[in-house]
Amino acid sequence: MKAFTLLLLPFVISLSAADFETRQLENGLTVIVSPDDTSPVVTICIAVKTGATCETPETNGLAHFYEHMFFKGNEALPDQTAYNRRMGELGILQNGTTYPERVQYFLTLGSENFQEGLEFMYDAITSPLFDMEEMEREREVIMNEHDRGLTHPFYNLSLAREEVIYTDAPWRQSPIGVPEVIQAAAPPAMHAFQEHYYTPDNSALIIAGDVEYEEAFRLAEEQFAGWEYGGLSNYDSLPRLISIERDTTVFVDSPSGAGYVSVVYEGPSISTNPGDSYPADVWGSYLSLMSREFYTDLVTNGPFINIYGSYYTQRFSPSITFAGMVPPDRAEEALALLLEEIEQLQSPDYYDEEGLLLAKEDLYRHRILAEETSRDVAVESMPFWWVVAGSLDYYVTYQDSLDVVEPSDISEFIGTWIVNKPRVAFVLMPLDGEENR
Amino acid sequence: MKIIFLAFAVLLGSLNASVPGNVEEFTLSNGIPVITRTIDNNEIEGVSLFIIGGSSALTEETQGLERFSLECAMMGSEDYPGPEWRELMDRTQAEWTSSFNYDYSRYHLRCIREDLPALLSAFGNSLLNPELEEQAFEQVRTSTIQDLQEKYSDPDSWIWFVANDAFMPGHTYRRLPDGTLETISGFTIDDVSNMLEQRIRSGNLLITHAGPTQPQELQNILELAFGDIPEGGQEYPQVEPFAVNTDTIVVQHREVPTAYAVVKFNAPPQGHEDLLPFRTAVTVVYDLLWQVLRTDYALTYATYSGATNYRENWGYMYVSSPQPVLACSLMAGVLADVIENPVDEDIVRGTIEKSRTRANLMAASKDDQCWMMGNFEICTGDWRNAYTVFDHISELSSADLSAVLDRWVEFGGWGIIADTTVVSIDHLQPWPLK
Known part of the structure; x- marks a missing residue:
């Protein structure tokens, strides 16, 4: 005997998506705030419309390389040691991810340090140093990341998918990139990525956690209003990639x-x-x-x-x-x-x-x-959703x-x-x- | 059915500032203890069923049998045979996750509030009266074997077991909760029935909950779902301490472009006063490994350290690198240096602040809450220990951390997976940790 029977009623569940508000700063930056006071933490994320899909064979892997350099020092925190120390002071947990169609950076910290967290994110996103010596070291780190991928049980399958489904430009689905490009990466290429994609009009700042709407928007504007408008991103006009012409x-x-x-x-x-x-x-x-x-x-x-x-x-x-x-x-x-x-x-x-x-x-x-x-x-x-749907x-x-x-x-x-x-x-x-x- | 509620709600807020006040405990009529934390910020529920025993409940021949039996039970039951079970899962989009470790098995249910009664009813029925239909049974076997093959094939996953060969030969924890290809291949439906009959006993079980359902309502739901589980259970002996008495290394050759290395070393058992400082110390080591191996030497993409959460514990350090000799040597050096020379107090404070953020993140996840309460109840005897960590952590000094490492770290059991045609095996010797 069943203890419970479920009745199937139309739309029993109504979609209670997270509460949020969106505003746009004058420089084009989209700011999304979603308050939630369950726990005294706040997560700050910057999503950028870039990724492997913006690359060419000559630049395959650079969007990901850029993501690594995000953490390697900026005008406020001149090297990774200073950067790491500041993370400790503020109790920041952070990471970044490079996908084929987007890159995002995110940090979580106690909500009492929210303003400092915004400042930390601003410095990292607007003024990375791309120091050549740091890049030389980081390329070895990235090569190890690349090599680790080769040992994954599904590596052969993912490689086959890239080559057969995305025949016109398989590199646009491969964020890790190719060794030749990783080995040759240099600051000018990083600056080119920054100029084209790391601009407020091509990015969204997402704040979710123990914050109030007005305070979060006010602090976000105070901190990010100085980020200079770019207007150079070609992301929205990139061609369709997937192409399957025969069985x-x-x-x-x-x-x-x-x-x-x-x-x-x-x-x-x-x-x-x-x-x-x-x-x-x-x-x-x-x-x-x-x-x-x-x-x-x-x-x-x-x-x-x-x-x-x-x-x-x-x-x-x-x-x-x-x-x-x-x-x-x-x-x-x-x-x-x-x-x-x-x-x-x-x-x-x-x-x-x-x-x-x-x-x-x-x-x-x-x-x-x-x-x-x-x-x-x-x-x-x-x-x-902000990146894929625009x-x-x-x-x-x-x-x-x-x-x-x-x-x-x-x-x-x-x-x-x-x-x-x-x-x-x-x-x-x-x-x-x-x-x- | 006569339902006897042996409820004793305990409001804990006044006992300790860090212990949440919205936790209650009660016991089902058959003696299954329940710990519930009411969190009503949204409609998501989390319920974990812990089956206590882990490796202690297994023999060489039955490695993996508990996991296999539970997975078989979750394919359908007497009241919810396969088609009905699948329809219920379709209707609720319930998420089931399971983990099987050295001390316990854990099934966790994540669902929407209104679906909780039906899902728990089906869960209870599947444990007590599993269908164990032949075709479904073989599907579970095939799936489990594929999981094991993948785990073995992936050096990043298998390296932990290679290190076990060096660190804990002959120990109770060498009996693998996930099983081996050999054991999984041989299990029969009778084996599964017997295992479930033996293990699904109130004395072996613990339930934790986090979500919006209020304690009294939860008690009613759980009583209906699990109240018929028979009483009884097994007493398991204390797990023996690890007996590594020399630095040891086990090397596995594979044609891999990067080597993988793990070293394990003694750590305080659960309940020991040294465990918290030890755990903090190896978290500081984590930050230093990142600084030295990744930032300064660019030897690796991934390196970290930590300590386990079992009844008997070990500390560990991990690295993947094309230069395993240098990477392992540096890794051992980082740990030895922290033991001998207390690190900058700012680094310790930074580690503590990040730990605090991590704990606050976990407070928002019902899955994490269920795990924390259950794990600490089983391994330390009191779920409150999951929340009192920060009452003491702020007082720790750098010297305390060096001292606790000095007391516990002695010999290391190293596991290496490397292409020994590229990396000379002569250079792969165990690196002393102090």
């Missing part, structure tokens, strides 16, 4: 012996086809339901250990991916079954109304869970836009992006000495 299957050697199968299609860009992204998300959420056909056919009654089908919201490299772990000796069988399953996706019978409702609710729940702490808001949620309007209207997705929208999405469209399949399995094929 391809790539077999990749698995050093760990694990099996993994994935099939990738091009997806809609959030900048050029934002309307397609909502049915894409509902559809992906539907496919993640373990009680529906996709999971049942492929996992419960099939060879997959797990499976998902999802749309990855991006500007330049949006993709639709079906993927899951498989026993290596059943990898080829699993691929054949997955491709058969994909062929059925456009059938209206494949989806039921209750499941679609559930898929929407799951997206609402997912957002609530993804924004549990102020740090989640400042580091994971807001920077992503503003937080998309984020704000997201639930309303999901609410109106109809089965016909999903059918149209599949027709536009999956049915009879070229795809690339990857099969990760031990190849017993064979080359990748």
Whole structure:
């Protein structure tokens, strides 16, 4: 006997996204404030519209190199030793990340040191020194980071993905870059990146935690008003990257012996086809339901250990991916079954109304869970949406836009992006000495 | 069902300024202790079930069986067979995370408040009456084996186990909670049933909660979900101290472009008055490793140090570097230097301030709160110890930190994964830590 039964009601969960306000300074800097007094800490994040996607073969790895130099001293704190000491004084925990389509820097400290934290961030973002001696040392650090990546069990697969899916410019998906560029990096290249991308009009300052709206905006303006407008970023006009022109299957050697199968299609860009992204998300959420056909056919009654089908919201490299772990000796069988399953996706019978409702609710729940702490808001949620969507309007209207997705929208999405469209399949399995094929 | 609530709510705020006041304790009718911290800033709930025993509950032959059994149980139960279980998970988007360590197994549920009763009901039912359907059972086996293969294949992950060969041969903690390829391959459904019957006993369990559900309501929910778990449990012996009595090194050859190294050394056990200063000292060492190995010598992308949180503990230092001989030598030198020469007091204060920020960050995460309360209750006998750290940490001086390291650090057990055709094995000798 079941102790509890859940009733499926339409939109039981309403999306309670984090409270926030946005303002723009005269120099173009977007300032986002999200108060949360659960704990006496505040997280300050700067998101910059740059990353590997802004690179060329000659500069591949420099956006990431720049991120490392952010921590190596600035006009206020002349070297990393001084920088580290100040972090200790203020109790700062900090890091930076370079993604293909964005770079972000974030620090968390006690809210009593909020103003000093803003000053610390301002100095680091506006006046990095790019000292040649520091760069010489840092390139060795970055090379070690590069080499560590080579030993990851999925390295071969990620390399194959870059080369086959992003054929026109694979480097735009590879933030770590190539050794030749890392070894040759010099201050002029850093300054060029700074001039083009590290400007207030190309960045957002996100403040989340134990702060008040007015005080946070006032201090942010006082501190960041002096950051000089740039106007040189070409980020918004960069070309689409993902390009799949014909059906391809790539077999990749698995050093760990694990099996993994994935099939990738091009997806809609959030900048050029934002309307397609909502049915894409509902559809992906539907496919993640373990009680529906996709999971049942492929996992419960099939060879997959797990499976998902999802749309990855991006500007330049949006993709639709079906993927899951498989026993290596059943990898080829699993691929054949997955491709058969994909062929059925456009059938209206494949989806039921209750499941679609559930898929929407799951997206609402997912957002609530993804924004549990102020740090989640400042580091994971807001920077992503601000950069990929160009503003937080998309984020704000997201639930309303999901609410109106109809089965016909999903059918149209599949027709536009999956049915009879070229795809690339990857099969990760031990190849017993064979080359990748 | 007769429900007997043996509740004794304890308001703790007045006892100690750093212990949060919104924590209550009660016991279910079968004796399962519960610690709950009410945090109502949002609708997210966290509940952790701890199954106490860890490596002590395993033998050579049953390494990994508890983990495997629990994973099998989470595939469906008598009241929630596979399809119903999956539908419930679909409806709630519940997040389950699990970890299996030397002292306990932990299942953590993260969900929206309104879903908590149904999810805990299903969880309790799956532990007591698991379905153990053959196909699902084999899926868990395949998945577990792939996890282990990946862990072994990734030198960054496996280096910790290589260091165990040097630091704790023959110790209880050498029995791996995740299992081995050999043990996982041999388990049967009967093994799983027996393990669950033996381990799912109120005396082996502890529940912690953090979230908006109020204690009385939580008690009702938990009683319905877990009140039928039979009483009883096992007493496990004290874990023996580590007996490393010489500097030791174990080298594993792999064709890797960068070497990985870990050294482990003695640390105070849980409950010992030296543990807090020791932990602070190795956090200071972390900052110094970063300064010396990464900033000054540019030998590595990743280096750090720390101390574990088990009943018996060790300190550790980690580095990945294409020059492991120099990197390990410097790493040992940093630790030896801190022992001999107290560091600048400003560095100690900085480490403490960063620790304070980290603790405040953890206060906002229900997952972290559940872990902290449960871990300290199991390993120190009192969950309050999770919160009283800063009552004493501010008083620590640099000399205190040197002294505590001097008392505990003696010999090191080194593990190295390196390409020994590039790095001569003759140069890979254990580096003394003091």
